[in-house]
Amino acid sequence: MKLSHFDRIKINAEEISSKYRFYKYRTRPFIFIYSKVDRKKRFSLNPLQHKLYEDCQCAFKLLNYIGDSDLPSDQELKRLIEKVKNNEPLQIIDDVTQTWDEIKNITFKYIEQTMKVSSAKNVRATINKVSADKPSFDWQAIIKWLKKYHMIDQRGYLNNLDGLEQIRQALKEQDGKEPEWLKREDLLEQRTLHNQSKGKKTRYITNSDIGDIRGIPTREEAEKYFDRINKEFPLQTWCLVMMMNYGLRNHELHHIEEITSEDKESSTEFGWVYVAGEWRTKSKFEHWTFPIYPEWIKKYKLKEDFRTNQDLLRKRAKMNIVSAFDKTKKWKGEDPNDRGVCDNNSYLGNWITEQLRTKLPKFRCRIPDAKGVINKEDKPRDIKPYDLRHTWAITVAIDKRWSGVSDGEAAMAMGHDLSTHIKHYQRWISSEAIRKKAMSNITFRDYLD
Secondary structure (H helix, E strand, C coil): CCCCHHHHHHHHHHHCCCCEEEEECCCCCEEEEEECCCCCCEEEEEEEECCCHHHHHHHHHHHHHHCCCCCCCHHHHHHHHHHHHCCCCCCCCCCCCCCHHHHHHHHHHHHHHHCCCCCCHHHHHHHHHHHHHCCCCCHHHHHHHHHHHCCCCCHHHHHHHHHHHHHHHHHHHHHCCCCCCCCHHHHHHHHHHHHHHHHHHHCCCCCCCCCCCCCCCCHHHHHHHHHHHCCCCHHHHHHHHHHHHHCCCHHHHHCCCCCCCCECCCCECCCCEEECCCCCCCCCCCEEECCCCCHHHHHCCCCCCHHHHHHHHHHHCCCCEECCCCCCCECCCCCCCCCCEECCHHHHHHHHHHHHHHHCCCCEECCCCCCCCCCCCCCCEECCCHHHHHHHHHHHHHCHHHCCCCHHHHHHHHCCCHHHHHHHHCCCCCHHHHHHHHHHCCCCHHHCC
8 A cells, every 4th residue: 555645754753753743634634743742732734734745745844843842832833834845944044143152242232231230130141051052043942942941930931031032132233133033922922821831830829929938027026126136236227127117128228218207388298208210229110108107217216317327328338320321331410311220239138138147136026827827836937128028018908007008009109019019918918807908998787777
């Protein structure tokens, strides 16, 4: 019996190192492939037809090229089919004029002008790694490289996508067009797949994406600790109290303005703090925040010693303010359109973290369980300065004195959007606290018979 063209490539495919095999339906003209792991997963190679010799040869070349990699996106697969039908090389190397080392230098120069140093840390790591590995200038080779180090649902996968995006932007800036082997639409598709995979993995796991469980000190625990260290470590005490009282990020201590005084003419209330937006901090926008314990302003001299302590803090950890238009240049403040960008916030914030870790007495408190309940039998654990920002959010959500503050208002005071607030800063509120808050402001008793 004479073998058909399709039967021949089907047999020859057995010799290929690939996770896929060929398949055809009797009632359909196109060639399909299926996964050896799951035969039910079948993918069309439309417009390649199993009765046509040339199409069968194209399909074989395509399968040989894909090998043990995951299938490319539908759009990329169509692009590969078109190339193989036109007898074009699948690896796009003809259009690439730079080496990986040159691409590395181009991208580093680009991000020096466009990114903060702290933000560029992971990007630099990706660029160093990919330029050292030197994958082929082909999207499938890039996919293989991405999956060499991380599963698609892992944070490292997303970090590497961010690095590749900076390479794409740098090459587009230089050449006037994005590279064929690194297109924005392909990177966006991988980002979407990452988000979908992460969501499926963690959807039903309580508090799965919050990271390390936070320590949530009570007011009594906090005051006991602050009173203990205040005399010997006045600057560090001021930093920690400000963070907990106003829900600040570590580095924002360098950028905030002085605590407000009451001014009836400008309708300014006492005790508020202004936090600059993304040009100086990690906040998405400039905002005002309020103290959860107004009594602490006087008790710990937060306003009285504000200027002294902030000036001292800025000397201990110096800010690096660069031009918003060219981050390789220092900010001079001469251009009203250039607000200046702080590009070493990680370094600034690390100062108080290291102080608490290595110099100050241990700050310990109990940590809520996954339902937000504190078990008094648990042993207190060490906490970090950033936990004090988390404590501010929890306190505003459950303390009766702040029952009139909505989640949206609390999010605004912390400098992020509502979805971030609910996702990250209310995960440890107990079900009982949620019930009480929901029922405290809404009543319909008068409408009952």
